[in-house]
Amino acid sequence: MTADAERAQTLTDLLRANAEPLIDQWVGVVAALLRGRSTRVELEADFREFFAALLPLVGRDGKDTAGPEFGEIRSLLEEYSRARVRAGFTPSETAASVFSLKREVFGLTENSEDPQMFRQLMAFSGLLDALGLLTFEFYARAREEIIREQSEQLLELTTPVVKIWEGVLAVPLVGTLDSARTQVVMEKLLEALVETGSEHAIIDITGVFAxxxxxxxxxxxxxxxxxxxxxxCIVSGIRPQIAQTIVALGIEFGDIVTKASLADALRHALRRDGVDVVRREAQ
Structure with a gap:
């Protein structure tokens, strides 16, 4: 066994021998930090797994956390960070859960005068720093995924396809129309056309800002x-201001039917189907 392996094993043995009180103190510190938003039972379950995955890595400097030996602990940190994002914790609170272990380990060895132990502690400190930074990365990645999922869900909610008459669908658009939203509109409209067999689709832009x-x-x-x-397809909601903008920009709609309002567009679609809308006189 090499001298480096012997030195690493010394700290590993110390951590393994004091695992129970060390984990208990660690859980207590983080529970106080989170102000009761996560129970001790939940934290203890997470930290025991983390501690078990950490022990084989003691003695490494954490410069290459992408290596296969870090696979298990990366998975645990990623899962932990994702859960903290969904629970509403901040990235600092999430990373502090890892960093807090450092103080407890330093307290365990504060009376040691062994220079080898000091070097091991410095390496262990660097390892925890690297793992703490990983939680920041995993947290940011998970938050971006959740934001993207919520944006997609919001697009679905704000782009309804409504059947307003037999064979007539309407897509009322509100807000800004960009490439991503256009794709959602197109997909939902085509799906609805297939499902309903409709022959008329009204795209209403009354609520489009510009x-x-x-x-x-x-x-x-x-x-x-x-x-x-x-x-x-009929485009409705062409207000005077929008009509002037279209003319000024030289935009050509070709043979696409345009109407000033959704009611006009519906009336046009019904007439194309041979349905006349007649106002009944009051009796």
Whole structure:
């Protein structure tokens, strides 16, 4: 056995022999830090797994946490960070759960005058620093994934496809129309056309803040996609300001039917199907 292995084993033995009180103190410190938002039972279960995965790594400096020997502890930290994101904890609180172990280990060896032990502690400190930084990375990645999932869900909610008459679908758009949202509109509209067999689709832009060249291109793509499915598309909600903008930009809608309001678009679609809407006189 090499001298480095002997030195590493010394700290490993010390940690293993004092595992129970060390974990108990660690759990207590983090529980106080989190102010009761995570129970001791939950923390103890997580920290026992973490401690068991950490022991074989004692003596490493943590410079290459991407190595296969770090696989188990990376998985534990990633799962822990993801759970903390969903529970509403901050990245500092999440990383502090790892960093807190350092103080407890230093307290365990504070009376040691062995220079070898000091070097081992410095290496152990660097290892915990590297693992703490990993939690920051995993936390940021998990939060980005959750934000992306929520954005996709929000797009689904804000882009409804409504059946307003037999054979007539409507897509009321509100806000800004960008590439991502256009894709959602197109997919949902095409799915609804297949499911209902509708021959008319009304894209209502009354709630769209502004129409520029990019927005117009997105609308045209959606209309072309619907036409390929055999449906006639009508763009409604062309207010005077939007009409002036379209003319000023030189945007050509070609043979696409445009109407000032959703009611006008529905009336046009019904007439194309041979249905006349007649106002009944009050008796």
């Amino acid at each position: 129409v520029d060249t990019q927005v117009a291109q997105h609308l045209l793509k959606t209309v072309v996609a619907a036409r390929l499915m055999g449906a006639e």
